[in-house]
Amino acid sequence: MTDMRERLIGGALVWARLHAARDLRNGKGAKAALIIPPAAAGSVGDAAMINATCAALRERGFAHIALASPGGWEALSDIDEWLDLNAWFFGQSRRVLARGVRRLGAFSRSVLIGADCIDGVYNPGSITRRLTLLHEHAGIGGETTVLGSSFGLHPDPVAVERLRSLHRDIVICARDPVSYNRLATATGRPIRQTADLAFLIKSDLGHDAARVALAFIERQAKTGRRTIGLNINFLIEAAHPGFAAAHRRLVDRLLASEHALLLVPHDNRGKTTDASLLDMAIAHLTPAQREHVAMLPPSPPCATKAVLGRLDAIVTSRMHAAILALSTGTAAISFVYQGKFEGLYRLLGLENTGWLLDPAELVHDSVATTDRICALIADAHQSDRIIAAGVAKARALADDNFAS
Numbered sequence: 001m002t003d004m005r006e007r008l009i010g011g012a013l014v015w016a017r018l019h020a021a022r023d024l025r026n027g028k029g030a031k032a033a034l035i036i037p038p039a040a041a042g043s044v045g046d047a048a049m050i051n052a053t054c055a056a057l058r059e060r061g062f063a064h065i066a067l068a069s070p071g072g073w074e075a076l077s078d079i080d081e082w083l084d085l086n087a088w089f090f091g092q093s094r095r096v097l098a099r100g101v102r103r104l105g106a107f108s109r110s111v112l113i114g115a116d117c118i119d120g121v122y123n124p125g126s127i128t129r130r131l132t133l134l135h136e137h138a139g140i141g142g143e144t145t146v147l148g149s150s151f152g153l154h155p156d157p158v159a160v161e162r163l164r165s166l167h168r169d170i171v172i173c174a175r176d177p178v179s180y181n182r183l184a185t186a187t188g189r190p191i192r193q194t195a196d197l198a199f200l201i202k203s204d205l206g207h208d209a210a211r212v213a214l215a216f217i218e219r220q221a222k223t224g225r226r227t228i229g230l231n232i233n234f235l236i237e238a239a240h241p242g243f244a245a246a247h248r249r250l251v252d253r254l255l256a257s258e259h260a261l262l263l264v265p266h267d268n269r270g271k272t273t274d275a276s277l278l279d280m281a282i283a284h285l286t287p288a289q290r291e292h293v294a295m296l297p298p299s300p301p302c303a304t305k306a307v308l309g310r311l312d313a314i315v316t317s318r319m320h321a322a323i324l325a326l327s328t329g330t331a332a333i334s335f336v337y338q339g340k341f342e343g344l345y346r347l348l349g350l351e352n353t354g355w356l357l358d359p360a361e362l363v364h365d366s367v368a369t370t371d372r373i374c375a376l377i378a379d380a381h382q383s384d385r386i387i388a389a390g391v392a393k394a395r396a397l398a399d400d401n402f403a404s
Contacts, residue, residue, distance in 0.1 A: 023105025045320025114149025120159025176343025348390030
């Protein structure tokens with residue numbers, strides 16, 4: 001019975017390829033594009049990259065844009081069609097793969113947002129199945145690209161093999177020079193040097209969430225306080241227990257030195273979230289201290305960027321919070337993980353600023369690390385010109401993700 005079912009599914013996949021190829025030859029998807037997200041919904045960074053991709057595709061004449069995801073992702077602003085293939089990405093349903101392949105004929109172009117996922121460190125099965133969908137589209141003649149990706153020091157072997165075996169016409173883009181070298185070495189394929197898609201996001205000062213946060217920043221400024229952003233990454237807390245709790249000393253120091261704090265959650269997936277860790281880091285504050293602390297409400301990336309542009313600096317352990325801040329000229333002092341930040345800061349010319357920190361140092365010596373962060377914040381504006389030049393370069397490279 002199982003063999004019969006497998007034969008039927010295999011036949012359905014062959015049928016799907018044939019019909020999709022026919023539709024593509026007939027020009028059915030000439031002005032339509034499919035975006036394959038890097039992961040399930042919930043990350044502001046992923047939303048930023050998807051929204052930037054939508055805008056870039058619209059600029060290039062695509063009238064219809066589909067996202068290979070279930071609907072309901074409120075942070076996304078410009079999706080015409082939701083194509084739910086999660087049963088393939090996360091459940092290996094070949095029946096759903098066949099349905100997805102059949103729909104590929106309706107799109108002349110497909111893109112996978114590589115982000116920090118294509119090395120398979122987080123979920124190798126999910127990323128290899130997303131790459132398989134891209135491979136299928138290239139096989140029937142679609143224009144296909146893996147958009148700006150990081151690549152870590154310890155990629156999953158299955159993910160690497162899938163990248164090596166991808167259709168030769170698929171373009172793979174690296175979003176920083178370190179990842180470029182790692183990808184080229186690991187895959188033996190031509191790699192295109194680009195930058196992160198989030199550099200293309202535009203600010204929206206008029207969004208309700210932005211107005212609330214900006215009003216807080218303005219109130220604090222009237223009392224002589226400059227506002228510092230703060231983010232805590234739950235992935236780092238899992239790898240370095242005590243990381244979130246160690247932020248309490250930093251919170252106390254910044255408030256005592258006449259700063260205000262804007263807490264910036266980045267990812268709401270799972271039971272422990274960025275927001276819950278931020279709440280823990282300020283749980284000890286008095287009512288008087290809390291008057292100088294606010295949490296950024298759930299916001300689309302364009303609103304988040306607008307707010308981060310009004311900060312004096314941000315201390316973050318999320319790369320896209322750093323990118324959205326830096327792209328407005330705001331300094332970002334970052335706790336590193338997964339080998340992602342080093343390439344970004346090299347691309348921007350910020351590798352010698354001292355702004356990259358080891359999270360283990362905060363856990364093991366919160367006093368010295370807090371002192372260092374406060375000193376970096378005090379001197380951050382000395383790097384304004386470097387940030388401006390680096391961001392201009394990064395925007396141009398980010399646009400190269402969409403070059404034909």
